[in-house]
Amino acid sequence: MDNNFFYLGHITKPFGIKGQVCCYFDTDEPEKYLTLDSVFIDLDDEKLPYLIENIQYKGSNTFIVKFQDVDEVEAKELIKAELYLPSSLLPKLTGNKFYYHEVIGFQVIDKEKGNIGICKDFIDISKNPIMQIDRDGTEILIPAIDEFFTQIDRENKTIHITAPEGLIDVYC
Numbered sequence: 734m735d736n737n738f739f740y741l742g743h744i745t746k747p748f749g750i751k752g753q754v755c756c757y758f759d760t761d762e763p764e765k766y767l768t769l770d771s772v773f774i775d776l777d778d779e780k781l782p783y784l785i786e787n788i789q790y791k792g793s794n795t796f797i798v799k800f801q802d803v804d805e806v807e808a809k810e811l812i813k814a815e816l817y818l819p820s821s822l823l824p825k826l827t828g829n830k831f832y833y834h835e836v837i838g839f840q841v842i843d844k845e846k847g848n849i850g851i852c853k854d855f856i857d858i859s860k861n862p863i864m865q866i867d868r869d870g871t872e873i874l875i876p877a878i879d880e881f882f883t884q885i886d887r888e889n890k891t892i893h894i895t896a897p898e899g900l901i902d903v904y905c
């Protein structure tokens with residue numbers, strides 16, 4: 734994982750005949766991206782900067798984007814490419830809100846079971862993300878639902894959770 738960038742979304746299809754594309758932005762607050770002037774597009778595992786000439790929000794996290802100096806033929810070549818922004822543009826989160834990449838490596842402490850392992854990654858399955866925890870080589874999967882996270886302690890690198898009764902027992 735490249736911590737210098739965060740995943741913003743991807744290009745879904747061409748739009749019109751002037752080199753515009755439809756983009757899906759994976760965000761809870763799409764209106765924050767109406768003033769973007771550039772993005773990084775992942776092409777062959779290299780993130781290349783593209784200037785945005787025009788951007789319009791169409792609803793449902795879909796934007797119509799015209800990249801500077803990209804014509805209709807080039808726009809078609811960008812379909813399915815992933816879009817990224819520098820991590821420095823992410824607003825700082827506090828309290829129990831966190832970015833997935835920020836808590837990888839944290840100890841996971843359950844209210845009933847105590848220390849259950851280390852957060853290794855998140856599986857982002859549509860609207861049901863899952864936290865992957867490594868407990869001495871055994872994988873534990875916990876739904877990443879806000880109600881389960883009781884405290885994020887960034888200083889001590891711990892995540893305190895209250896897992897549903899019996900869920901951790903399935904793995905141990």
